[in-house]
Amino acid sequence: MLKLPENELAWTATDRLLDLDAEEAPPLLFLHGPSGVGKSHLIIHLLREWLPAVEPLKYRLLSMHEFATLNMEAPAAESSGESLRSLGQLDLLVCEGLQHLDQQPWLQKKLISLFDQLQGTSARVVITSQMPIGAYDQVLPKLVSRCRGGVTATISLPGESSRARLLRHFAEIHGLTLDDELTRSLARQLPVTPRELQGCIVQLEALQRHQTLPLTADTIQDFLSMQQQRQPPTMMEVARSVAREFGVSVQAIRSAAREQSLLIPRQVAMLLSRELIQANYADIGAYYGGRSHSTVMHACRALLEKSQQSPELDYRLCQLRRLLQGLSTNSR
Template identity: 25%
Template structure:
């Protein structure tokens, strides 16, 4: 090992002590020194996403550490995309498989103390890929894991199906257990919370129910939107929330929409859900989807050509769960046959899994029904002539989605929306498109509606 390589190893050792374990494992551990040019270190990253992120977020810290270790001899750090397998145009593991095995073992050992926590060992911070779509949610989750009950309480994560809310929730639980194996971490879906409550009422075991949930150090509740309309369960959750919050016990909640947009949820619950930090997770951009695929390939120790990964990332754009599911299918297919994944085989498998593509099967009736349900307004109101503010935006979004998802013409959109003129449809689509670029709430609403449309469409294919 050269002196320069020793310096870089020392820099990484210092950084490992000063940044969070999740940040180090995700962004810094996979870097390597390419060369030392006098007072400049040239650092290699496995992909453009990692390069840009390290350069933007960690350069100042890296440079200060380098100057500290070299007595200010190093003046500059440069970054380049250089994969160990770059000459073959293949994405190879940059973090060892042993690393992921060790992480999983640490999680399992910590979880042995918590046999009832129901946390999945697959979901940890180390294998969560950050991007613009989830940056705030990830940062807030790491902060909560570092100081449960003291930073953001409750932490409310919202976004569409399969975007990583549950992953972050489980990762928080694991990180807390690794630091404090004796902590009582309870993970539960709102459906299970409801079933446990109903069962305790029918069996006369309410004290056991309260003892289980109200003594948790960390309570993680998934899909709280399903508590809406369940008055008795919501009442019990209200008291559980108060008990935990007053004693600085951490609550983490997830939903597919903002608290105030959950229909039939009590105002006092909405208020409490908004007390802490609210962070959204939107659909991942191309770079994030590609980074996710590369991370999963490293975990599986399975090499896939970059052009194949790009094709997958472009073909499956809305749902991370579907993205990972297809990658699992692809790797299993080729591992069984002992062959390499090619662009041709990938296209064939994708066509077999989604023979009609996601939007096939969508009809104007379905789009309107999902929009009506999402905004909790009647279909007649959307089709009607009322100009009330609470109806105009859902109506315009319905027009936009007819254009965006099933490529309806403006005259056809006008007819589908109660016989309106095509210019009305054109104006609505342009307005919504403009609002998306400047109103994060509207953007998130449309993404959530698309998630519902696509998941329904795939299920009937």
């Protein structure tokens, strides 16, 4: 995770909220910005630094999709009711994607009640949203008041110099060689989110591996032209391709089943949905068996680590990327 001018205020605010020793640390942080700018990554990055020093404090990353599901199932399912009650006993709650509760007053009331309960125990709350709370179509005044009662920070789209830094960072992670001229060219022509920049690097790495030659300015231009002409695959297309590759059914991959034989195919499908479609973690989780935002993040990280240790898995990932990008695949 890189500290950039566009995320510096959010970084400082999140770091301060997580610092239990900080005097007058805010009890609530409202963090907003477009999808893909790195809100979740910032929180996860700082949590990794924070948790070893404060364990065994209780925390939870909770998508609003999951919050809605728990509330809808609570009257009939004892486990959902227990999960909801446990939220009020946390030391830190991270609410992901508040915009999904827009025009949902009954869920907003449930969330307000939870915030008030946590405030009474001096717990801390981080809320992420794709837009400012004032831009919602229908939101209860009490929820607006709670969100504005803490600190508000924005993460904006990266400027050209930040995009160049991100491209170098992602290229280093993926073992891709990009000289300064090519990096500047890409940064200038791709006014997109960090998530999309990482997806671009992943695709360029696959292209370089296929042609076994260094990337050139002409190669980059051809790649960018092709990107503009081609529509990204859908999540269904990703699921079908992965299911075919691993010899399982789409229904099985998308189910809530936890069979070991489905673990790798499902993780592959989640990772490719993230890389090639730039789908957010909550949407991927909802598509694949109603899994949580944090589960999908862990699955993508775990799959990347496994592929680095397994040439066979890495090859299959590369082949699937090329297939879904409309490129020819390599023979073994």
